Every structure is written in C-alpha cells, then in structure tokens.
Amino acid sequence: MNDYSVWSVLRGGLTGQRHWKPAWRDPDPQPSYDAIIVGGGGHGLATAFYLAKLHGVKNVAVLEKGWIGGGNTGRNTTIVRSNYMLEGNAHFYEKSLQLWEQLSHELNYNVMFSQRGVLNLAHSDAQMDAYARRGNAMRLNGIDADLLTAEQVREIAPMCDFSDKARFPIHGGLFQPRGGTARHDAVAWGFARAADRLGVDVIQNCEVTGIDVEQGRVTGVQTTRGAIKTKKIGLAVAGHTTQLAEMAGLRLPIESHLLQAMVSEPLKPWIDTVVTFGAGHFYISQSDKGGLVFGGDLDGYNSFAQRGNLPMLEHVIQCGVALMPSLKRLRLLRHWGGVMDMTMDGSPIIGKTPIEGLYLNGGWCYGGFKATPGSGWVFAHTIAQDRPHALNEALSLSRFETGAVLDERGAGPTPGWH
C-alpha cells in the first residue's frame, strides 16, 4: 500500500507514475461478516471506516449496488456547515464539522475541505432576527457564527445586487467562517481507501435485494452476488432508505424527492464563499475546478429519477440572477438530480429500528454531505454498541411517535417543504 504524499507523487514523476496501487481492493463477497453496511456512499463508507478504526469491528463489508460515491455523495453541492439552531442537530453537525477539519489527514487523502465560509443572506429585518436567533444559539453551543451587515456582505459577495433594482434588498446575513465545501468524490474515495486499508471489503456492483429477518432479528442479506450472513446491518442508502426498510417490513416517515444541482462553465475565481439567497431558492459556491456550483429547491414531487425538469431549473436560475445579475452572461454547463430522502421534520434519522440488528441511517434531506464523517462516527458507535451515542440520541426514529421532532424550519410533516 502506498502512502500519499508530495514525495510519492514526485517520485512517481520520475517513473511515469507507475508505482501506484489500486486505492481499494475489488474483493468478492465473503459468506458472512460481523457487520454489513448497505450503501457505498460517504455515509456507508465512513461508517465502515470508523467501525474498523474505533470499534475494532474489522470484518465488515460495504455493499454498493453501483460504483461507490455514485449516489448523492457524488451529486451534491458539497456545502459543509454546522449552523443549526436546534440542539439535537447542532451538536451532531458540529461534531461532524470538527471531523472534517482533520479528515484529509486522518484518511491520508486530500478531500479538499475548504473552509471558505458559508453566508446566508437576509432580506428583511425579520429574517435578520431569525438568523440572529440561529446565530446566537450557535454561539451558545460553542459554534462559530457572525451576523454581518449589508456592507460586510458586500465585501464578501460583491456580485450580489445591492442596487435599488433589487426586489428584495440585502439586509445582512449570517456567516459561519468555518463552513465551506469539499471535494465530494474524494470523500467517498478517501473513506473507501482508508476503510480498505483497515480490512473492510468495499464491494461494488452488489445490490442488496432482500433482508433476512428471523424472529425479529436480522440474519443476513440477499444480494445480486449471493446471500451473505450477518447479525448487524447498517442501512446508509439515502434516497433508497424506504426501499431497504421495506425489505425488512418497515414503513418510514420518509419520502424520496428530487433535488437538482447545476454547474457553470469553469471560470477563474468568481466567488470565494458559499452564499445562499434568502428571498428565493438559490445557493452557490465555486468548485476548485472553476465551475459555479448551485442549486435551489426540490422539484416538488416524489421521484427516484435523478433527473429533473425545466421549470425548477428555470426557477432556481431566475432566483440566482435576481441575486447576482452578472450571472446572466455566464453559462450553464450541466445539470442533474439526486434522490433526496426527505423526512417529515427535515432532520435525519440515525439509530436503532424495531428489528434487532437493523440500524438506520437516512432521511438526510439535502444536508447529508456535511454530515458524512459525523454520521459515520455516530452510526459506527450505534452499531458497535447497539445503542446511540449521545450525539445522535435526538435523531431517533421514535421521535415522530413521541412528538420530539427536530423541525428547523417549522414546516411540519410535509417532506417536500423542508
């Protein structure tokens, strides 16, 4: 196994970069594992990595129906932040952010975590107050946050419309300097490589088609590459969470919706932070390759298509141009969609299920990328110890029954509105 470093790249330069080995093995499934993680996205791979690294559970397989990172991990707008108001969310996402800060190092893989700051714009005093409420909560939770004036916003995002033509003028914004973006594919690859090095089997092109449950406990999975025995199954399949749960006879408070994302042609640095519009559905950042990466609202209907329609594309870009009129002459390069696991309160579910040995990680809505390391960290704990960590206690499935929902937006049990 080669360690990654400047030196090894330089050395490779002299030998035609021929010394590199596969970043992960391509193993065939074993007949049984101590734990099986379904879903080779960031969450599944991180879970396997932390199981092996922190909990000594190394006989683990990650089963991925396609290629790793091909789900939402590979198609998200990569915003990482921990600017949450409700405590059940805040501490968890902050844990995740702290893991991000050392992730490249921990994985020996540069995931290009760029702490360029996340700026949420406010367009009225009431919105400023709402952001202040959130920002103050963040501060009291020990998380960084700044409330910016319109002038301060202008310094960070001069391309926004500060003219008297703006339909909803900018009043200011909430800024989290430690937030930012990361190279999404590298997150999946980095976790896969690191997990593989600890002995985890990362198995691609292996779709789980059934979950075996006997007397209320899991015994194994059926896959397109045969049956595999195990006593612990962790589901980390994002948009397909309800499909997998159904295999075990569970109905969940989740609907799958469609979220689109877009990227522009590559440009020299144009915008240096992540900016979200407060008077419409639009947020934007720039990838290191130079593309402006942006997105907005859900298309609005249940979907598994990974492919959206024109009205939402138009709407998101209309919002974008309303905020940044100089976008008009730049060009859309590509747009795509992902299958969002939308819960009834907009917050994720990580925890146990009524079936023994079946653990659930899903309901990420459009915010699960930033959760990747944290999610893997607490999920590994939950699977290994058979009980949630303090950081994911509030994210239990049972909260819907008791009413302890975590509804950051106050939108209520309509998944498409979160």
Added chain:
Amino acid sequence: MLRIECPWCGPRDMVEFTYVGDGTLQRPAIGAEAGHFDYVYLRDNPKGVHVELWRHGAGCRQHVAVKRDTLSHDILQCGKPGEVTK
C-alpha cells in the same frame, strides 16, 4: 416537464399545479381514535407507480389524482380524486 391531464381543464403543464402528495392516504374519520400517526407520518414511497394528488391552483382549483411512475416520470393516468387507484 410533467403534463397533467386535469379532468376539468384538459392537459396542462405542471407549472399550473402544486403538488399535494400521496393520494392513497386515508384520513381517520372524525372522532376516530387511531390511525393518525400513520396518516400523518408513514409513507409507502414507492419506486415505481405512485398515486398522488396535485392541485390545479392556477386553473380550476380542483385536486387531480395522478398515477405516475416515480422512476421514469411517466404519467399513467389522471382523474378525479378517488377515481385513480393503484
């Protein structure tokens, strides 16, 4: 872009409608003691044929039941609420 056949107004673009959600849910009757949790929270969320409601808000304001494939986005049937079943 989805095109929905409103039973009253004929085929119209999705932009005239708002999505309401799963059209198979049965609200417990007034006075009923049970079933509310399932009605409010749990969903089949099929990958495939889904019966759902859309409201023709810009048109006749009526709810339209739509049978649609959530994977292909093909619309298989449209009708009045209750007339479209799985």
Added chain:
Amino acid sequence: MAELEIRRRSALEGRLEPGDFGTVCADGPRLMVRERPALAIAQVEAWPESAAETVEKIGKTVGVRPSRDPLVATVAGETTALWVGPDSWLLVEPESARGVASLVETLAAELGGQAALTDQGHGRVCLRISGPALTDVLAKGCTLDLDPGRDFDPGRVVGTSLGHMTVTMHRVDEETADLYVARSFAVSFLDWLMHAAAEYGVRVEAA
C-alpha cells in the same frame, strides 16, 4: 366635513396613459391594451344536484346561461359568464349595465341560498388586449397551446399562470382576449404585459 370624491378607483389608475410603447412597427403597434374598469363580478358556486337549475335561474335573471361544460364562456349582451371550475362561474358585466339593484343583489334575490354567491367585482382587474401579436405575447408567459383549434379558441375561458401570476383568460374573438387578474397583482401584471409586448409595439388605449 368637506365633500370627498367617492368613486371606484381602479388598481391601475394613473398607470395606463394612452400612447404607443416599444418597437415602432411600420404597420403600427401589434398589440392594443385597455382596461375594462368598474366591472360587476359575481362568483356563483352551485351544488352539483341543483346546478342545472342554478344555470337556468341565472340565465333568466341576468340573461346569460353559464355553461356547465368546462372552459366555456357564454356571452349575452354586456354580460359574460366565465366557467372557472366545476359548477363555478364568474358573471361579469360593467357595473353600469344594471339599474338600482347590483348584479350580486339581483342574483342573491333570485338564487336565495341555492348556490354560494360572492361578490368579486373589486377583486379582479380586467385588461382587454387585442391585435396580431396577441398569442405571441401570451406565449411568453403561459404554457397553453394557443394555436387555432387548441386550448384557447374564441369562446374559451381558461385559468392559467401567466407571467407567474394566476389569471383567467377569456378569448373574446380571434384577435381579442380579456385577462382577469387579482387586484393586488394588477400593477405587476401590467408591467409584465407591457414588457412582454414591447417587442411587437403596444398601444395603450383609453378605457
């Protein structure tokens, strides 16, 4: 107390100065716009079992029989009945068309409690547009099929989204349509319309 001027003021008062705008075309502006101000509008929602009877009663009292078929507008004299939903209509006429009792009062007297009746006479602004660019302008803001023989032939009334605003559009004849928009949106709607039509040349006519 000084006498105040008590009169209806359109939401578009002062915003529709007659004149030509936009591109100057050799054969003159290709869209004419004028407001039909001070309308009386009654919304009638009939119950399914008595809808036929309601239709007859309306026909008798105000002279125009609303259609139970969707998307059909019926016109008699100055009064128009617009289908706006199943057994639901807007009856429209100039407020001046009737004598002492208003349209809504007249209908209330005739229908009694047989149908739900609401006054919408001040809730909608109506713009009459006409000219050869009619469908081109509408095609900029809505997704209907506006070609002959499709969604919007003369005699049709459709509810749709035009320029992101909800409107009821009535095709009066080949080159003419009435656009009804909620009052609070009227100024924005007019702005949208003038902007969309500028390419073809617009003439604003006095009401």
Added chain:
Amino acid sequence: MTGPGQINRHAEAGRIDRTRRISFTFDGVPMTGFEGDTLASALLANGVKLVGRSFKYHRPRGIFSNGPEEPNALVRLRVGDRVEPNTRATMIPLYDGLVAESQNRWPSLAFDVQAVNQLFARFLPAGFYYKTFMGPFANTKLWMRFERSIRKAAGMGTGTHAPDPDEYDKMSAHCEVLVIGAGPAGIAAARAAAASGGRVILLDEREEIGGRLLMERFQVDGLESGEWLARERGALEAAGNVRILPRTTAFGYYDQNMIGAVERVCDHLIKPPPHQPRQRLWSIRATEVVLATGAIEQPLIFADNDRPGVMLAGAVRGFANQYGVLAGKRIVVAANNDDAYRTAIDLHDLGATIESIVDVRPKGPGPIRQEAKDRGITYLRGYAPVKAQGRRAVRQLAILKLDENGKATGSQRAAACDLVAMSGGWQPTLHLSSQTGAKAYWDAEKCCFLPGPPRQRERSAGACAGVFTLPECLAHGHAAGLEAAEAAGLARPEIEAPKASAPQEVPPRAYWECPDPINTPGKKFVDHQDDVAASDVRLAHREGYISVEHLKRYTTLGMGTDQGKTSNIPGFAIMAKARGVEIGQTGTTTFRPPYTPVALGALAGPEVGERYMALRRTPMDGWHEEQGCEWIDAGLWRRPRYYPSGPRESLFDAYIRETMATRGSLGIVDVTTLGKIDIQGPDAAEFLNRLYINGWKTLPVGKARYGLMLREDGIVLDDGTTSRLGEQHYLMTTTTANAVRIMAWIDYHLQVVWPDLRVKAVSVTEQWAAMALAGPNARKALEKVVDIDLSSEAFPFMACGPATLNKGSAAGEIKGRLFRISFSGELAYELNVPADYGRAAWEMLMQAGAEFDITPYGMEALGNMRIEKGHVAGPELDGRTTADDLGMGRMMSSKKDFIGAKLAGREDLIRADRKQVVGLVPVDGKTKLRQGAQLVEKDAPAEAGTLAAGGKPIPMIGNVTSTGYSPELDHPIALGLVVNGRARLGEEISMRYPLRGLSVPVKIVEPVFVDPKGERLHG
C-alpha cells in the same frame, strides 16, 4: 499591430458574402473577414494558429473543430459588462466590431508564464491533488493556502461582476412534430412531416439550415446543395405550418416530450436593438420528435496531437467548403475511416497539397479510393500517426507502420506538413435521446454508439442514428418524418424523398490510441480542454478508478465546456482496452443537459431585478406612498412600516409616536393583506369545528370569534377571527403569511378528505379593502360616517355586520362590513369595503378622524401594540409551538374532534418542560431587548464550549420572539418562549445575544403589559 490579412482565404470557394467585409479584433489585433464567417473561420483566414492555452499545462492550442464540440478555441468575447468568457470561436458568427481575447494565459498568448507547468507535467498526473497538500497537521490551513493558487490556475475564462445589460425572453410553443437538426436528414424529415399538414418546428443551432450540406460539395435532387437548400427552405416557409428556427440549440430533452431550446436572437449583433431580447428560451412541447442532430468526428490519440495545426478532418473540409478557408497548404490526413478521404479530395481540388493519407486500417478505403487515385493522392494503409512535431504549430507528422494487432512495427517516418487533418470516425450526436434515459449501445460494425430504444416519443434519423451516407440520410430522415407525422395522428402524406448518390463506404476501424513514438515521447491528449492524456486514463485504471464514471471524476475527462464531445469515446476505449473488455461493456457516462452550455440569463428569463417577483399592493397603496411611508415586505405584499413625520424621525420615534397617538386618541392601519375566505353552506359550522380547535356551533349571526388551527401533527398552523355573516355564511380571516396555504388547506379537506361536507369556500382577499380604526376615539370618529348604532349595547365587542358609509350622501355611499375586533387592545373597529372604494373610505375616515388627530400607523406600531397586549403572531407561531405553548391550551375543545387533536396529545407535546410564551422586561427597566436573542439562566457562564469537543455549551432555556417598547410603561418589553415559563413568573434570567456581545438581565412576567383586564376594548 495588424495581421497579415486573409492569407488563407481561397479566391472563390465558400458560401460567404465577399461584398460584405467585416472588421474585428483578436487580442487587440485588427483583422477582417466576411459576412457568413465565424470567428474561427475568420481567424484561420487571417493565418491565426494559436488561439488559447490549455487548462492545466497551459499548452498552446489552436482551432480544433468547426462546431459545437470545440475544446480549444475558447475566447473571451465582447467587452465591459457584455463580456462572455469561454465562448467557442467556432460558433460565433462574425459581426462588425467583434472583440475577442484569448484566455488562460498571462501576460500574453504567445508568452504565457504558466506554460512552465508543462515542464512539471509528469509531477502533475491526474488527481495529484488528492495525494498532496494534506500537511503535517490535522487542520485545513496548508490546504487552504494551496487551494488559492490551484483555484487561480484552474478555471478557464474570467467572468465579470458587472450586471449584464441585455434582456432575455421566454416563449412556449407546441407542435405535432419537432425536428431537431436541419441537416439533410432533418430537412427531409421536416418536409415529409409538414406535408401531413400538422405543425412542424425545425430548429438548428447553426446560423443557417443545412447541416453538413453547408460544408460539403454534394448534390441533392440534381441541384447543388446550396440551391437545394434554398429551394427547400422556401417551400417550408411557404407551407404555413412550419416554423424554422435557426440559431436555436435544443439543449435539453425533458419529461413528456418537452424540449428546451435557446434561440440566439441577437448574438450576431454587437448589441441587441431596443426591445429585442439577446436570447430567447423556447419550451417546446411536441407530440413527436425527430432527432436529426448529426454526428461528431473523433480525433486520433497520438503524442502532441494538441499542437495548433492538428485538426479534425471534417472541420478542415468544412472550413474550406463553407468559408473558403484553407487551414493549411501541406496537409497530412490521418484517419480510421473513409470519410476523411473526402477532406483530402476537397482540399486537393482547392489547391492544397496532400502529402499523404495515413490510414490505420490494414485494408485501407472503399470505393472512394478511386477519387483519391484520380487526383494522385497517395495513402498508406496500416500506418498510424505517432507524434505531431513542431512547437507552436505542427511542422511534421511522425508515423509508424502497424502490425495486425495495431502495435507499431518498423521504423518511424515523418511527413512534413503545416496541417494534420485527423479523423477517428464519427460518433452519432445522441445526447438528446440519451438525456431521456434511452441507453446508448455499441455497434461494433459501425464502430459507434447508437441511440438506445426510445423512452419517449422520439426517433433518431440520419447520422445521429448511425446512418452516414447522404442518400441514406435523406431517405432515413424522410421515413422518420413520415413516421412521426403518423404517430402524431396525422394522415400519412404522399411525398417523395429527396435523392442523392454517393459511393459506398467501408466501415471504420475501432482504433483511436496510436502507438508511442520512438525515442521522443510526448503526451497523447484525449481531452484537450482538461489536459487529460492517455497516461492519465491508464493511471486511473491502475488505481482502481475503472468505472467510466470514476474515470471521469478522477481524471476530469469530459468535464470541460465541451463535455467530452471529442474525448469521451477515445478515453473510454483506452479504459476498455486496459480492462481487457469491449468499449460497449464500459458504456458511456451519463448524458446530461445542456447539450451545449446555455447562458444563465436565458434560463432566468425576463422576471429578474425589480420584476423578480410580483409586488402586491393594497387599494390604499397610493395613499401610503403619497404620505412618504417607509415600506416593509410581507411576503409579496408591501405594507407601510411607519409613516415618518419628517426626514429625521427614526423608526423607533415614529412607531412610538404612532403607538401613543393610537392609544391616546385614534389611529388607523391598513389590514387588507389578511387572508379572507368566504365560507358558505349548511355544513359550514361543522367544517369550522373540524378546522379550529375551538367550537363554532354556538356562534350567533352577527358575531365574530377568534380561532386557532392546528396542523395534523398538533402544532399551531394559523389563527384569526371568523365571523358569522348569515345563517350559513362565514367569513374567515387568516394571517397574511398563511392566506394562500389556508385556502389550499381548505380546498384539500373539502375536495379530498370530506367531500361529503356541503361547504363552499372562496377567497375574497382581493375583493375587500380592510382598515382598522383603533383608539379611545374610534367610535366617535366612525359614528360620523357609518349608518349603524355603534354603542356597546348595539354593537358590542366581537360584533359584526353590514355598514354603509356616507349613507344617502349625494357624493355617493359605500357599502361595507364592520367588525368590532381589536389586535391593538384598544376600542377598535375593522372596516371592510369593496377594494375600489378602499382609498375613498380610508380618506373618509382620515377626515372623520381629523378632529381626533387621527394617526396612520404601520406594521411596527401594529406589532408593538400587539406585543403590549401579549397577542401572539408570526414569531411565536413558528411552526414548532402548540396551543398550550402559546397559552391557549384551554381553547382546545374536548367536546369535539378537530384536525391535530389526536397528535397534539403525544407525550413530547404535552411535557411540562416545554417552552411557553411569557412576557419579558429588562431588569434595569432601560436596556432594549432584541428579537433573535436567546435566554439562559441568570448564572449561566459567559463562554461556551462545544459538546463535540468535550466542552460545555450554555444551556438555552428559551428565546426572545418579539420585542417592543411600551410608551405607557416607559420601558422595553418583549415576548419570549421560556421552558416552563408560566411557572417562573417574576424570576430573573439572562438574555444573551453573543453575536453582538450582549448579555442583559431580564425578568419573566405575564405576557400582557397593557390593560390586562381588557377594559379598553370593551369600552
């Protein structure tokens, strides 16, 4: 500096208009071209070879193609606020005054400092950044430093932050048959479909219709292609049922046969004329679609194949035939197919020297060999190009003989040349069909991917279906047009297909990557724009990134502005070979819209800037404006925030003045924006009973009642008063914010959940202007203008009924509705009048109130007064509070069921330690309280740690929701939500606003600050 002139322009050839000379500049150098040129053809005519620098290594690059697939010739077009980075020179129609600059170079194109990257190329393999810059410490500092330079080096063009002055437009269209692409196949399809009488739209992204016919020397129906095109275009235009849209790119194929296309209305002009959009977005809804999008030529992969002067063979021919531009004078053609021979033939006929044709196929060409032989053109069978030599431009091409396995044998030879015209064969342009999910499959015979079985109502015709010769294209297009018309339900027309003839072709060879040159290696570029070389593809393979999707993401193959139109197939072929599988097994990456990049302005359309969203105005809007009010947005509405008495009055002073004036005498406020829903029918009361938590069956006619609604999950949805106007007639009011949502909520329940209820509900928000008259003198003022007895006996608190203003007056009367309800807590009346009378009624009340110094008040004073009264509003109804949290738990009727009743009883919604609405005052009686502040225990620490790092966060026990200042009490007041707050009245806690470093001791008090017994409103 001036250029050498149009040195590469042929004297006669081409379809340009030589009578119209056009001036333009490139990198500041003035040049000329002709009407009909593209920027690329004009640059080539002027002998410009070097046009840009590559992404990563800053290698010199020239024009590579003559179409949308161009990876290299990207320029920064236009100047100032119209600057457009990354514009493909091959697709820019030349216009007078055009200004273009090269990109990704500094300080100049010829001398580019970053070209040193080439020296380090071997240390910068694909994905090198994943392996480096992690730093010795576990933080992001080192990386952030490197990232800055990486970002600067990456990217291509430079955008501007100046707003684009141009306008964009949108239009929707419907047709029976949409034909995308107007080459021979598309034109044949359109004319066949049009003959059926249905509506046909034919669009093409080029300036003129014709497709490759514009670039070839073909005859159709016995006519020169130009004549045939003119004839067909005339006939289509005359038909009346065909809309031809040139300059229009179909960029996306969406669900249910919806095609998005963008028309470049004015991009051929220096700027759009007044009232004309720059571009127009078309949403086309077609019953049937014919895709006739042609094919894209692929390159061969050999060392330094990116040198300026190495071009696609079809492009070389296209430049010559369409624009009369000879991109070179000594040409080597290198190819794996027959079609490239035509380039040799056509260029030979125009006077160029064909050094030779290097054909990688052991057997060489089909019948076309005769045409070559007739001209004395020689070809080498079973040879491959291995290296383009020359620094800034190609000078010679090194070639090697191939054995039967495609491996090099023998010794290297070189052919001197100034142009290499290469061809790796043609790949169907199946982007649009693939976007629908139709899965492209590999045809080993034709050596290309073909469109998969249609997922929508479409068919492919001509080259995009793998049908490559002209006669076949015409016939195929014709058949597709007929089929489409029939499938659209039209009568099958009688019409002849256009005819042409062409020699048979033998299939190309699936051969792209050529052997390494002997001794002098060089990078073999696959993706020119992203600088992905064959070695990078193999590195990806070595490291396990073997799925084409991983390959793409690891190496960035196909991720540039051209989306791999000329690089994906060769790249996948190299990966397939490395894996030892067929290219058909690797498949393609996912095709996504747009087909070519689309200006965001076109997708945004005209509703931006001030027009971004409609602005809703109340009937009194003009009056407020005349008073010089300050506005505040309430959803789409604008409402007066306050009415400054002079230029120097502050917001605070104004709302305190308005509050005092109202409480002291009389105020008036515009409340039109509240939602109003007319509810009628025999079951109306029952329906209200189900919607609201409180009971409605006992409400008499002529009375109003406050009501609270829950969502199904037991959380408060909305509140407002509902009045009983008649036996079966109610008027519901909602909050401004929720008006639309509640109407939809009601429709849903009446239409879907309880269709048996006999209730009709109609929004009447727009019909009525609403204004509230509040203050101790409200009655006295109102009495002067209304016709009803306003005494408390006749019209008590919560009474409602019809009222006429100015009854019987010669000036006219206004019939309205009066409600004795109060948000301010004062004696108050809410008057509704038909909207067109709103302003008149308002002015009448202003006049009637003049003797009481009536004061108009805005949202701030309204909010302040409701806080003084402890009325909850938006900030408290935040979608997380229960009725009990708001202090209204007792309103929940236990005698009936209602929406939300059951789930409101869940354990966590009835816990004692939930946050409850309370009043808050500063302990010092002075310090202002702030909305958005959090509440903590008074002895909470000053500094917080994070739980995640083992630190101690400061526990929050609540938050401040609404703040104001009570002039009566003369101190700041607030409402807040506090854990178990109602049990803690009188206790001191701390308000924290760490964002501004504030910490203020506050006391928990009853949430009603003024007139707690409600004597005023009953007065």
